[in-house]
Amino acid sequence: RKEVEQDPGPFNVPEGATVAFNCTYSNSASQSFFWYRQDCRKEPKLLMSVYSSGNEDGRFTAQLNRASQYISLLIRDSKLSDSATYLCVVKNYGQNFVFGPGTRLSVLP
Amino acid sequence: DAGVIQSPRHEVTEMGQEVTLRCKPISGHNSLFWYRQTMMRGLELLIYFNNNVPIDDSGMPEDRFSAKMPNASFSTLKIQPSEPRDSAVYFCASSPGYEDSGNTIYFGEGSWLTVV
Numbered sequence: 001r002k003e004v005e006q007d008p009g010p011f012n013v014p015e016g017a018t019v020a021f022n023c024t025y026s027n028s029a030s031q032s033f034f035w036y037r038q039d040c041r042k043e044p045k046l047l048m049s050v051y052s053s054g055n056e057d058g059r060f061t062a063q064l065n066r067a068s069q070y071i072s073l074l075i076r077d078s079k080l081s082d083s084a085t086y087l088c089v090v091k092n093y094g095q096n097f098v099f100g101p102g103t104r105l106s107v108l109p
Numbered sequence: 110d111a112g113v114i115q116s117p118r119h120e121v122t123e124m125g126q127e128v129t130l131r132c133k134p135i136s137g138h139n140s141l142f143w144y145r146q147t148m149m150r151g152l153e154l155l156i157y158f159n160n161n162v163p164i165d166d167s168g169m170p171e172d173r174f175s176a177k178m179p180n181a182s183f184s185t186l187k188i189q190p191s192e193p194r195d196s197a198v199y200f201c202a203s204s205p206g207y208e209d210s211g212n213t214i215y216f217g218e219g220s221w222l223t224v225v
Contacts, residue, residue, distance in 0.1 A: 034213055043200055043216035095140045097214050099152040
């Protein structure tokens, strides 16, 4: 079993839709959590950190459930420019960043 | 501010040749990472350094791969001899600190390697 697992995707949604991505992690000692976005043939870039109380950044909402070892990302009112691969990232002790396999999102006109 | 700088951006080489990838981390960052990304295996950590010292090289696939960080502003990843299965995008990344759990990681644009 991989340490970080995500919905396989791809998700194809119309503009304006709400879409949710799920992620689970296996290491209960994981310390920090992030969502990264990767555009085609580009490097991954930080989308947002995920805090225990949940956090929102515009149309994006991230949630963390430590008991279930589950992380989610909700995108509201999706735009064409949201089309990308979304990577769930877990940071363990030290600098051990573990990336999930990613979920590809295509927002269709 | 300059981000993580990698070179070359693209390289095509013949099987058996030596490949050297270079990375300059963000100034002031103490940790440096080398990742490899393929369609089949996703993003894999190869090795990371903290304060120029290799901390975890368990992801280095085999002895053909080696990485060095001679100073805080430069690192190399070397493949010798290269094989077609080494074809991938190699990302270098850096992070500000070691123990601060809030620190995140910043990627360079990647080195696209094709071994024929």
